[in-house]
Amino acid sequence: MTSVAMIEQTSGKGAARAAARRRKRGSVGSANRRPGWVTYAILAVVLLISAYPIYYSFLLGSSDAGSIARNPIPSFIPAEHFFDNVSRVLNSDIQFWKALSNSLIVAVVTSVSVVFFSTLAGYSFSKLRFRGRRQLLVFVIATMAVPTQLGIVPLFIVMSQLGWTGKLVAVIVPSMVTAFGVFWMTQYLESALPYELIEAARVDGCSMISTFWHIALPAARPAAAMLALFTFVGSWTQFFWPFIVLGSSNPTLPVAVQLLQASYFKDYSLILAGVTLSTIPLILVFALAGRHLVSGIMQGAVKG
């Protein structure tokens, strides 16, 4: 909700207009002044704390086991062994490439599926009229509070009865559509998709599904992109369920990286080279699309 709308609700239209005018002149509130250097110093420290552990794993990943034992705080410049360590990771028995492609498959399929089904449901909840609409939506939101992790025992039983243990479907199917996704797309389409467009399509003889396909899906694109990004990150970084249902024979990346510690627990140059290697893809995604991730979180919070 914008602050203008907020003021309109609380103090009437006149106040909102006055506030908008004041904001345009950019004066009274202290929020409009540029902050001093203390603010930037705090932010710089926070940035350092955010980034350093990631860089630290690269630093250790680029040195050799001997120098790690000698230097607790590695020099800020990476040593020269990174590619040696990487090749050792790749030649170890953790199946790095397989894990990478598994993670990619799971993350991409999950993202596409979550976006599609969530948009479908969000379109229905926000723009179509049916009995029980509100109750069903409330139910969807309520399910967000149910910790699905606790169902792992029966979920595992189901998966093994289906013969899916060790297969990627076992990871993909449970996260094909999420309550968060449905809620997110409902919120977005509520405001972003005008009824006139839907009506026009229906008048032109579109069936329900082609109206969705040609009108709702394109309109949902910005929110869909963010949802895809979130799902991608969430699915790439998840560990518990893939660890249980896939095991080390057909791992995703976090499952594989975890094996490094189990088998090479003294050799931190190797382990952290593997960690760095597994983190690089998402750091790249973040560098390219991080601003959307940020604005996505910001939007979701305001609307939620």
Next chain:
Amino acid sequence: MAVISPPELDPELDRAPRRIAMRQRLGRWDVKLSPYLYVSPFFIVFAIVGLFPLAYTAYVSLHKWHLIGGKGAFVGFENYAYVLAQPNFWIGLRNTFSIFLLSSVPQVIIALVLAVVLNNNIRAKTFWRMGVLLPYVVAPVAVALIFSKMFADSPTGLINTLLGTVGIDAIRWHAGVLSSHVAIATMVDFRWTGYNTLILLAAMQAVPSDLYEAAVLDGANRFRQFISITVPMLRPTIIFVVITSTIGGLQIFDEARMFDQTGQGGADRQWMTVTMYIYELGWGAQKSFGRAAAVAWILFLIILLIGLMNFWFTQRIASSGTTAGKKKKR
């Protein structure tokens, strides 16, 4: 369509289908069934991975049930009795709560402060916001491996060296109960504080600036504004952050499991969490799904209880607060 069923929702929704239906008599069933069809994937998936497992967990917990051997005899509450008699269960419960509190309390406070800082009219907003969010894209497993090295027990570990420069003796992070909990809580906070900061920041930006202007006129300083305006107006968002971190915090597994190479939670189970205990019962030496399911159900009840307490507590605060009621409108 709309003619048949009584109007109940907002007028815009009423208008749309009526016109459509007049034009599209043939597509009646299409119009009638499609909405249900479109929302069904969520309900199907949730039924399979959420609702059914919850009930089935209860069923499994009442039986002898082996990972490979499958279902055995009905044993009633024997699994529960067994589990509740295990010291490790209580240790796991203690650890879970301790790690959860040690991580979530500082997390919410730091996130609030950071959000206030970011809420200034700073240059390069997006850059700083991205910087705060960066740890969120690192997998918990990776975070755990990095931090368990940083929290090495030896005096030459990174954190211990840093502590040494300010005159604090080396801490054996993996040996103690509290010290290992602090280390694991740090990992959790590293990954999640930025995320929560942005959620709180978004809510902060929705606070009308009039309130602050009035406070300035009344002579309130920045701290006073924070306590009397920002925090009350943010109450619903803070509650949201607290609840989500409760649900996540009580299920903590990844970080604690990766804290050493054996994944047992330490020699004396100093940092073994309830979820790790569930894993150990079900997939460890015992392979007893019945007992694992019993622990899962106990944990579920605890989360439910805390959720209800949260709700009750916040209701009380909300009704006693003056500004909070207005914010509820959204």
